Amino acid sequence: MHEVALAEGMMRIVADAAARCEAARVSTVWVELGALAHVEPQALRFCFDAVARGTVAEGAVLEIHTTPGVAWCMPCGTQVALARLGDACPDCGSYQLQVVAGEEMRVKEIGIA
Amino acid sequence: MCTTCGCGHGQTRIDGVATRAPASAAGFRHADASAAKLDLGAAHGHAAAHAHGSGLGAVHDATTGAERIVAIEQDILGRNNAVAARNRRYFAQRGILALNLMSSPGSGKTTLLVRTIDALKARVPIAVVEGDQQTSLDADRIRATGAPAVQVNTGKGCHLDADMVERALATLSPADASVVLIENVGNLVCPAAFDLGEAQKVVILSVTEGDDKPLKYPDMFHAADLMVINKVDLLPYVDFSVDAAVANARKVRPGLPALTVSARSGEGFADWIAWVVRQRVDAVEARSGVADAPRALAPGHASGAAAVSSR
Numbered sequence: 073m074h075e076v077a078l079a080e081g082m083m084r085i086v087a088d089a090a091a092r093c094e095a096a097r098v099s100t101v102w103v104e105l106g107a108l109a110h111v112e113p114q115a116l117r118f119c120f121d122a123v124a125r126g127t128v129a130e131g132a133v134l135e136i137h138t139t140p141g142v143a144w145c146m147p148c149g150t151q152v153a154l155a156r157l158g159d160a161c162p163d164c165g166s167y168q169l170q171v172v173a174g175e176e177m178r179v180k181e182i183g184i185a
Numbered sequence: 186m187c188t189t190c191g192c193g194h195g196q197t198r199i200d201g202v203a204t205r206a207p208a209s210a211a212g213f214r215h216a217d218a219s220a221a222k223l224d225l226g227a228a229h230g231h232a233a234a235h236a237h238g239s240g241l242g243a244v245h246d247a248t249t250g251a252e253r254i255v256a257i258e259q260d261i262l263g264r265n266n267a268v269a270a271r272n273r274r275y276f277a278q279r280g281i282l283a284l285n286l287m288s289s290p291g292s293g294k295t296t297l298l299v300r301t302i303d304a305l306k307a308r309v310p311i312a313v314v315e316g317d318q319q320t321s322l323d324a325d326r327i328r329a330t331g332a333p334a335v336q337v338n339t340g341k342g343c344h345l346d347a348d349m350v351e352r353a354l355a356t357l358s359p360a361d362a363s364v365v366l367i368e369n370v371g372n373l374v375c376p377a378a379f380d381l382g383e384a385q386k387v388v389i390l391s392v393t394e395g396d397d398k399p400l401k402y403p404d405m406f407h408a409a410d411l412m413v414i415n416k417v418d419l420l421p422y423v424d425f426s427v428d429a430a431v432a433n434a435r436k437v438r439p440g441l442p443a444l445t446v447s448a449r450s451g452e453g454f455a456d457w458i459a460w461v462v463r464q465r466v467d468a469v470e471a472r473s474g475v476a477d478a479p480r481a482l483a484p485g486h487a488s489g490a491a492a493v494s495s496r
Binding site for chain 2 (some may be wrong): 074078082083099103144171179185
């Protein structure tokens with residue numbers, strides 16, 4: 073499952089930042105995942121826990137914040153909420169939607185000691 | 186390598202040769218945190234500048250004990266995207282068209298590739314990057330056509346990433362103005378997330394798989410630039426509506442272009458070949474910067490057109 077690759081990507085970011093700050097330990101990692109992002113949060117949590125073993129982030133608490141999906145509806149000419157890919161515009165029912173937010177996967181902050 | 190499920194770069198093989206994981210991926214795994222700290226040397230006096238009030242202050246308490254909050258704001262796929270951008274520059278500098286072909290296992294990707302190579306090899310140099318968990322069976326089939334191929338075995342990995350493609354290109358050394366076809370690991374989920382540096386993502390769906398797949402696997406079709414519906418010679422024998430499949434795909438990717446082909450019978454293949462040729466003209470024009478693509482391919486052109494077979 074590709075969440076391992078994503079967890080490795082997270083670990084690289086966290087380890088580099090911890091090294092730059094000369095931190096002995098990373099206690100918390102705050103991550104932002106869009107509702108439309110290509111990731112299963114529970115799988116990411118499982119994989120990060122595994123990937124972090126034996127590193128400066130071992131045992132770190134992973135805080136996941138989900139951001140909403142937003143799309144531009146072309147017939148409506150406005151932004152609308154999009155809960156998942158394949159949903160129609162909640163207002164007019166069209167599928168002519170351009171996703172503008174909700175696909176992000178970012179490491180926002182870390183807590184170090 | 187993930188110690189729980191065994192995935193990871195540590196098991197990637199390119200043409201049978203094990204590749205080393207990127208240095209930073211190996212470097213962060215260490216038994217003693219203090220050892221890593223000592224490795225940094227004394228050059229870092231700016232740690233205090235990183236501490237700040239948290240941007241997510243509404244979500245958590247930023248002052249929990251001795252914990253210091255450090256802003257990161259980095260894309261989890263940032264490194265893959267950076268390598269993909271390098272691959273994209275590599276292709277652009279050489280006028281190479283790179284296509285990322287993705288689908289379930291058994292959709293007919295390799296058969297489609299073989300037929301594509303046979304149709305184009307007299308006029309266009311083609312090279313292939315093959316992705317599978319194990320074996321070189323697909324690369325062997327490709328090489329039998331006369332086209333060079335590099336087999337990437339991911340081990341337990343479920344997708345190709347930009348690193349693997351970069352390393353495969355170093356082995357493959359594709360000719361200028363060639364077409365590089367990247368056959369991703371058969372998987373309708375994971376490969377969608379990973380930019381390889383390709384010009385276009387081509388998703389192949391065969392008629393034996395069901396016309397509802399674009400709705401059930403939306404990430405893949407959302408990421409697609411072209412949908413190729415394959416095995417249309419079998420339409421009389423299956424309950425598959427081409428119109429429904431295309432309509433479903435366009436619910437997750439509005440306006441997605443679609444072609445119908447049979448890699449076995451050749452039905453619809455001329456349109457697929459014409460599409461590839463058009464994409465290649467764009468790639469060559471973008472590199473040479475001249476509007477008249479054939480001039481850029483004339484013998485004696487300084488960019489190495491000697492590698493391009495003449496009509």
